Amino acid sequence: METARVDGLAYSLWLPPAPRAGIVVLHGADSAKESHHDFARAALALGLATICFDARGHGESDGPMDARAVRDVVTMAALLRDRLGDER
Numbered sequence: 001m002e003t004a005r006v007d008g009l010a011y012s013l014w015l016p017p018a019p020r021a022g023i024v025v026l027h028g029a030d031s032a033k034e035s036h037h038d039f040a041r042a043a044l045a046l047g048l049a050t051i052c053f054d055a056r057g058h059g060e061s062d063g064p065m066d067a068r069a070v071r072d073v074v075t076m077a078a079l080l081r082d083r084l085g086d087e088r
Helices: 033-045 069-084
Strands: 002-006 009-014 021-025 048-053
Touching: 009 033, 009 069, 021 033, 021 069, 033 048, 048 069
Parallel strands: 021 048
Antiparallel strands: 002 009, 009 048
């Protein structure tokens, strides 16, 4: 597992040796990326890459939850796609 930040968003990235596909995990209110690490481990065992991130206003991410929410999901999807080396 890799943990880092991009554009003020804290994330954890789970990459199997030869990923078949990727999953972006979105958490609910009063939750954080760590709440979904069991899911990420299960996906990893199936050969699926997973990125869990703290939405703004939650966990270790910067700023309040606001109109950037959809853009933040796109940012995480792009990061995962880049790490998978998949341009689709």
